[in-house]
């Protein structure tokens with residue numbers, strides 16, 4: 112097969128093409144987020160911060176930077192702009208009165224609702240996959256995210272596979288092989304979560 116870019120000797124052809132595919136999806140997401148955030152007068156980083164703050168009681172600046180994978184200085188500049196725009200505010204953290212937490216203002220809540228739809232274009236394409244393809248894709252994504260998380264290269268995702276309630280393959284050969292100890296119920300591969308509000312980190 113003729114590739115437009117040379118394949119490095121150390122990389123398998125399929126690995127290389129998966130990499131290129133992920134890169135292209137990343138670029139599409141980035142360009143869409145620029146367009147949509149731009150229409151609201153926000154940078155993509157500011158749009159991501161608004162989304163991060165939805166349904167939280169406040170997030171500390173260091174956690175904002177960690178979740179977005181940006182430096183503390185970049186997060187601080189973006190938060191300062193959002194404060195100027197009246198979309199976020201700095202308050203005392205309910206969990207630790209000495210710490211400052213960043214929360215959405217009512218206008219910020221409204222703006223977050225609008226920016227939250229920017230990835231919808233990808234949702235329609237994911238929906239083109241068959242049920243079986245979705246399960247395989249989800250499992251692959253979880254594996255990649257877990258590895259990147261272990262290497263400290265991605266913000267921590269609240270996934271079943273890192274949760275203390277998760278009991279993998281408790282029911283072998285079943286259509287619902289896994290068990291969630293929180294709700295005390297079995298579930299299938301297709302129900303594995305990449306983000307879960309009830310997640311409790313498993314101690315390793």
Ligand code: SF4
Pocket residue numbers: 269270271272274275276277278290291292293294304307308309310311
């Ligand atoms: S609590 Fe949430 S993350 Fe943990 S196993 Fe149950 S569904 Fe998965």
